[in-house]
Amino acid sequence: MSIIKTVIGLWAGYEGGIGIRNIIERHTYYNEAREYCNEVGKPMLRIGMRKYFWEPPDADITVDTNPEVESIAGGICADERNLLFVDKEFGVCINQHTLEHLNSIGDVEKAVKECVRVSDITVLLTPSPYSIFTNVFNPNHNLRLYFDRISNAIRVEENRCNVRSIGQAMVVKELPRIYTKGIGIVIYNEFSSLM
Numbered sequence: 680m681s682i683i684k685t686v687i688g689l690w691a692g693y694e695g696g697i698g699i700r701n702i703i704e705r706h707t708y709y710n711e712a713r714e715y716c717n718e719v720g721k722p723m724l725r726i727g728m729r730k731y732f733w734e735p736p737d738a739d740i741t742v743d744t745n746p747e748v749e750s751i752a753g754g755i756c757a758d759e760r761n762l763l764f765v766d767k768e769f770g771v772c773i774n775q776h777t778l779e780h781l782n783s784i785g786d787v788e789k790a791v792k793e794c795v796r797v798s799d800i801t802v803l804l805t806p807s808p809y810s811i812f813t814n815v816f817n818p819n820h821n822l823r824l825y826f827d828r829i830s831n832a833i834r835v836e837e838n839r840c841n842v843r844s845i846g847q848a849m850v851v852k853e854l855p856r857i858y859t860k861g862i863g864i865v866i867y868n869e870f871s872s873l874m
Contacts, residue, residue, distance in 0.1 A: 697807055702733050708773065708802045709735035715800065716770035724769040724798060726759045726790075727777040738773065760789040764797040772798035778805050779820045784835045787822065791833070803833075 716723045716739075725738035728748045740753045742762065748754035757763060759777055772794045778787050794801040808823040825834040 706735050712771035719770045721770035724772040726774040762793045769798040771800045773802045775804045779822050787835050
């Protein structure tokens with residue numbers, strides 16, 4: 680019985696650490712993004728509205744497929760795969776935990792292309808593919824994404840095991856290579872201190 684308690688304790692500590700890192704990471708990227716947008720005089724775009732009290736605030740413009748987004752200031756109900764904004768309209772686009780809900784690698788590619796198109800810098804936040812905690816709690820995660828920040832690439836896999844997770848980020852200024860197997864290209868950006 681003590682072995683089971685030890686394993687459960689280790690697992691809870693591991694998942695708790697990922698959760699705390701996720702919260703800190705979200706706020707750090709949000710604050711850096713806000714600072715950049717203020718410096719360049721452009722608004723910030725957030726894909727995926729705030730759902731929990733511990734998340735950073737919504738941005739100047741927040742896009743979500745949930746119609747409730749229209750009840751917040753700057754909220755627009757729209758699809759992240761077809762954003763109705765001009766090229767480079769935003770300083771930063773933060774795509775916060777939406778990509779894993781899409782249905783295919785093609786959908787991820789469209790969404791990332793749109794985020795990169797409408798902003799100077801794009802911050803992609805998705806669940807960690809290594810966390811077990813959210814496996815049970817979020818059956819709506821259709822995909823698992825693995826970010827390779829060194830090669831500027833995103834590997835996308837179908838979430839066959841319903842493995843759910845929290846906490847990883849990637850900052851991009853140019854479109855990353857999105858693939859199921861292989862390698863990508865190197866990228867540099869203003870947020871390199873966070874990478």
